[in-house]
Amino acid sequence: MEVTLVGLAGPLIKGILLGGLYVVIALGLSLVFGVMKLINVGHGDLVILGSYFALAAMTWLGMDPFLSLVIGLPLFFGLGFLVQKFIINRTFRISLDAALIATFGISIIVQGLVQARFTAFGMSLATDYRLLTFDVGAVTIPLRYLLDFIGGLAVMIALREFLRRTYLGRAISAASQNEPVAERMGINPNRVYSFAFAIAMACAAVAGVLQGLTFSFQPTSGPPFLIISFGVIILGGLGSMAGTFIGGMIFGLTQTLGAYLSGGSMLVQAIAPYLLVFVVLSIRPQGIFGR
Amino acid sequence: MKIPRLTTLASVAVLVVLALFPVIGVPLSWLNYLFTFFIYLALANMWNLLAGYTGLICLCPHAFVGLAGYTLAIGTWVGVPFQAGLIAGAAVAALFALIISYPVFRMKGIYFAIGTLILPEVLKAWFNFWRPVGNAYQGMGAGYSVKGVAGVTLGDTYWLALAIAAASIFLVHIILRARLGLGLKAIRDNENTAASSGVNIFRLKLSSFLIAAFIMGLAGAAYFIFSPRIQPTGGFTISWLLLPLMATVIGGEGSEEGPIIGAAIVTFLRFLLADYGAWSLLIQGIILLVVVVVMPQGIAGLLRQVGAYRFPQKLFQAAEGKIRKA
Numbered sequence: 001m002e003v004t005l006v007g008l009a010g011p012l013i014k015g016i017l018l019g020g021l022y023v024v025i026a027l028g029l030s031l032v033f034g035v036m037k038l039i040n041v042g043h044g045d046l047v048i049l050g051s052y053f054a055l056a057a058m059t060w061l062g063m064d065p066f067l068s069l070v071i072g073l074p075l076f077f078g079l080g081f082l083v084q085k086f087i088i089n090r091t092f093r094i095s096l097d098a099a100l101i102a103t104f105g106i107s108i109i110v111q112g113l114v115q116a117r118f119t120a121f122g123m124s125l126a127t128d129y130r131l132l133t134f135d136v137g138a139v140t141i142p143l144r145y146l147l148d149f150i151g152g153l154a155v156m157i158a159l160r161e162f163l164r165r166t167y168l169g170r171a172i173s174a175a176s177q178n179e180p181v182a183e184r185m186g187i188n189p190n191r192v193y194s195f196a197f198a199i200a201m202a203c204a205a206v207a208g209v210l211q212g213l214t215f216s217f218q219p220t221s222g223p224p225f226l227i228i229s230f231g232v233i234i235l236g237g238l239g240s241m242a243g244t245f246i247g248g249m250i251f252g253l254t255q256t257l258g259a260y261l262s263g264g265s266m267l268v269q270a271i272a273p274y275l276l277v278f279v280v281l282s283i284r285p286q287g288i289f290g291r
Numbered sequence: 292m293k294i295p296r297l298t299t300l301a302s303v304a305v306l307v308v309l310a311l312f313p314v315i316g317v318p319l320s321w322l323n324y325l326f327t328f329f330i331y332l333a334l335a336n337m338w339n340l341l342a343g344y345t346g347l348i349c350l351c352p353h354a355f356v357g358l359a360g361y362t363l364a365i366g367t368w369v370g371v372p373f374q375a376g377l378i379a380g381a382a383v384a385a386l387f388a389l390i391i392s393y394p395v396f397r398m399k400g401i402y403f404a405i406g407t408l409i410l411p412e413v414l415k416a417w418f419n420f421w422r423p424v425g426n427a428y429q430g431m432g433a434g435y436s437v438k439g440v441a442g443v444t445l446g447d448t449y450w451l452a453l454a455i456a457a458a459s460i461f462l463v464h465i466i467l468r469a470r471l472g473l474g475l476k477a478i479r480d481n482e483n484t485a486a487s488s489g490v491n492i493f494r495l496k497l498s499s500f501l502i503a504a505f506i507m508g509l510a511g512a513a514y515f516i517f518s519p520r521i522q523p524t525g526g527f528t529i530s531w532l533l534l535p536l537m538a539t540v541i542g543g544e545g546s547e548e549g550p551i552i553g554a555a556i557v558t559f560l561r562f563l564l565a566d567y568g569a570w571s572l573l574i575q576g577i578i579l580l581v582v583v584v585v586m587p588q589g590i591a592g593l594l595r596q597v598g599a600y601r602f603p604q605k606l607f608q609a610a611e612g613k614i615r616k617a
Contacts, residue, residue, distance in 0.1 A: 039401050041408075087584060094587045097348055100404060101540055105579035108533065112573030120569075219569070223529065227412060230405050270416035274409050281406045282394030 010139045011256035017145035019252030020152025021210050023245050026229035026236075027159055028203035030244050033233060035176040035196045036092065038099050042107035043229060045222030046201060050076065050208015052114045052217075054125055065125050065209045072205040080201025084194040092193075107222065115219040125212035144213045151210045152248060155203060160241040162199075172196050231277035251276075297611045309453055313446030322449045326517060328558040329452035333510040334531070335538035335550035335557075336459040337503040342536075343545035344463075344472065345499045346479030348400075351407040352535055354414055355384040355504045356511030357526030361418060363512045364435035364521045368424045373440050377451075377512045384508025385501050392497050399482075415527040437519035448517040455513055459506050463547060466502075475499055534561075537575060541582050543591025552590050 029043045040046075050072065057068035083106065091098040124130070132143040163169035174182040175192045183189055211217065211225070228251065236247025251273055258272035259265065313322060334352060341347045359380030366376035391410060398406045422433045466472045474495045477485035486492050511531070515521050534557055535550075542553025560578070564571030586593045594600060 037401070039405060087580060090584050091587070094583075096400065097342070097544075098583050098587050100348060100401070101536070102580055102583045104533075104536070105576045105583065108572050108576030108579065112569045112571070112576060115569035116573060223408075224412065227405070227409055267416065267420040270419070271413055274413045274416070278394065278406060278409050278413070281402060281409075282397050 008257075008260070009137070011260040012253065013136065013139055013141060014145060015253035015256035016249050017141065017149040017252070018214070018256065019249035020145075020149035021207070021214055021248075022228055022232050022251050023152035023248030024148075024155050024203060024207040024210055025225055026232035026244050026248060027155055027241070028200035028207065029226070029229045030233045030236075030241075031159070031172075031196050031203070032200045035172055036088075036099075036193055038088070038092065038096065038103070039230065040106075040197075040200070041100060041103040041226060042105075042110060042222075043103075043200070043204065044224065044226030045107045045110040046076075046204040047207045047211055047225050048217055048219070048222040049110050049114060050205040051125070051212035052118055052123075052208070053205065054209045054212050055118070055123055058125060058127075065127060065213060069205060069209060072209075073202050076201040076205040077198045080198035081194050083201075084197035085190075088197065089190050089193060111219050111222065118219070120219055122216040122218045123212075124216040125209070127213065130213055148210050148214055151206060152245070155206055156241050156245050159199070159203070163241070168192075168195055227277065228273060231273060231280075234277060234280050297607050297614070306453075306457055310450065313449055319445055322445050324558060324562060326445070326449050326452045327561065328554055329449075329456035330510050330514050331534050331538055331558055332456040332551060332554040333452075333459040334507055334535035335542070335554045336456075336463050337506045337510075338535035339539045339544060339546075339550045340463055340466070340475075340499055341503050342539060343549070344467065344479060345475045345496060346482070347496065347500065348404040349407050349500070349503070350404050350532055351410045352507050353527050353529060353531035354387065354407075354411040355507040356514070356531040357411065357414060357418070357521075357523075358387055359384045359508030359511040360515040360521045360526045361435070363515055364437045364519075365424060367438040367440075368435065373437065373443075373516055376437075377509065377516065380512035381505045381508035384511070385505040388500050388504035389497075392500055396493060396496055411527045411529075411532075415523045418523040418526070434520065434522035434525075437515055437521070440516050440519050443516060445517075448513065451513050451516070452510075455506065455509050459510075460547075460551070462502065462506070466499075467547070471495060471498060533575075537579055539589075540579065541589055543589025543593075546589070546591040546595075549589050549591040556590075 025044075025047055028046075029040060032038060032040045032043070053072050053075075054065040054068050057063040057071065058065060061068075087102055087106070088099055091102040130144055133140050134143060134146075135141070163173050171182070171187045171192050172195065174185065175187055175189050179189055182192075215221075232244060232247040232251050234247070235250050236243035236245070254273050254276050255269060259269040262268040309325070312325070334356075338349070338352060341349045362380040362383040363373060363376035366379055367373055371379065391407075395403060395406050418433050420433065466475070474485070474490045477488065477490050478492055478495060482492060511526075515526075538553030538557045539550050540553070541556055542551065543549030560575060561571075564574060567574075582589065588596070
């Protein structure tokens with residue numbers, strides 16, 4: 001296949017737009033990782049849980065996936081708060097390994113739960129606008145990719161402004177920068193952690209809706225998204241929302257450009273992002289933009 | 292003549308009794324349960340060596356198991372007997388560990404965990420498309436059957452698994468009492484202090500990583516002799532990570548008896564919950580959470596805390612004293 005500028009425009013635009021999805025998925029993980037230095041191994045599964053929640057709201061209540069977030073956001077927020085309060089805060093004080101294993105337990109529970117309720121078959125959020133496309137010049141772009149990008153941008157900006165402008169947001173930033181000092185300033189770390197995890201779960205609910213519109217999903221779809229979002233964080237560097245945004249774009253581009261330059265090889269498309277993360281991890285574990 | 296210690300004698304006796312099981316006509320279902328138990332035990336022991344004694348939260352046992360299984364399966368397709376394939380599989384797993392050791396040991400703590408978690412995903416994707424021998428067949432992805440194992444009885448695989456499990460216990464026992472074990476524990480407790488005390492961190496970590504990869508590969512290949520069909524989704528399934536991890540955490544990480552207790556519980560749960568499909572995953576997850584929150588040291592830690600070992604220990608010592616006197 002000949003590489004031309006026109007031919008390259010499609011994968012470029014798609015990669016950037018798709019990157020928006022990865023940004024939303026990664027933001028929740030980034031927040032928890034930034035505050036507690038803990039990787040929530042169950043994050044990918046929580047995103048998939050969000051997809052299934054939207055599916056349930058759609059099939060049982062006939063709600064649009066985006067509208068279902070009106071219920072989904074507070075539900076996931078509350079659930080996250082409780083999980084952090086009763087499980088992770090406790091194990092976190094024992095050791096990092098214990099907390100890691102606890103989040104692993106959450107991952108299996110979520111997988112088992114959705115598999116028991118929705119079977120192991122692939123599902124998708126079949127809305128009527130899911131398969132619409134529009135043209136930009138010679139390039140045809142699926143509408144759902146644009147929604148991903150808008151969603152990614154919106155969540156990133158909302159989270160960034162929240163962390164900068166509100167009291168709680170500043171408390172979270174403070175605890176992530178230096179916990180003992182933050183505690184001396186009257187911030188209760190456990191409470192801050194609970195809110196951080198709750199917000200991360202709410203992000204997962206949004207990510208679940210976008211993910212469900214973009215790809216089909218099954219109970220075991222979660223772990224790949226964990227690795228993708230970890231890759232996005234590593235590429236973008238910790239604690240920087242804008243960095244995560246750039247990381248998401250790079251990640252989306254790796255996937256689409258890798259597939260395009262290799263002549264549509266499924267193998268390259270499947271492996272390229274993982275290899276990118278692995279290489280970056282082994283060369284600069286703190287991330288490209290990290291300190 | 293030096294009298295062997297009573298604990299040594301007891302473990303040898305247990306081993307002999309277990310080895311006699313297929314001969315004395317124990318029901319086949321029992322052999323099946325015990326086979327599974329031995330495989331999990333070997334995996335859990337090696338995971339314990341990495342996580343409990345070296346401080347490496349290694350999330351890639353399924354990479355070793357899958358690679359060994361594929362080596363075995365592909366080997367039988369090009370005429371390698373499965374006995375040689377078993378060793379070759381373990382060797383390939385260890386070779387893989389050697390190749391990845393340089394990049395992954397640059398990562399510390401949580402980064403190491405995620406870095407190792409990526410590898411099986413890469414391998415799974417790779418084996419989905421890579422098919423060196425034989426024609427692709429429909430609907431199975433890049434699956435292979437293991438050829439030439441039709442004559443292998445359950446008794447044979449049982450002995451094989453027993454040998455691997457016993458070797459894994461013995462190996463950990465030896466390592467812990469050698470210089471290697473001392474160095475590994477020093478690394479686990481504080482890597483920087485260990486390094487400044489003259490412990491060669493990279494070499495020691497590598498030794499334990501290679502040993503673990505080899506034994507995990509051996510256990511994996513033995514499993515695929517028992518169940519002679521491998522696919523990317525089955526060979527690199529996360530269960531191969533989950534089972535040893537759960538067994539070690541439930542039993543007690545960083546103790547020699549922990550993986551044995553844990554592997555027994557995990558095996559029991561697996562057969563008990565076999566009919567419940569997805570619910571079994573859910574229940575295992577809940578058990579894992581409860582154990583981590585309520586007794587982070589696992590069952591072995593709990594037993595130690597309540598002093599459950601003191602009475603049998605006294606009993607053993609008294610008995611040994613009497614034998615010596617006589």
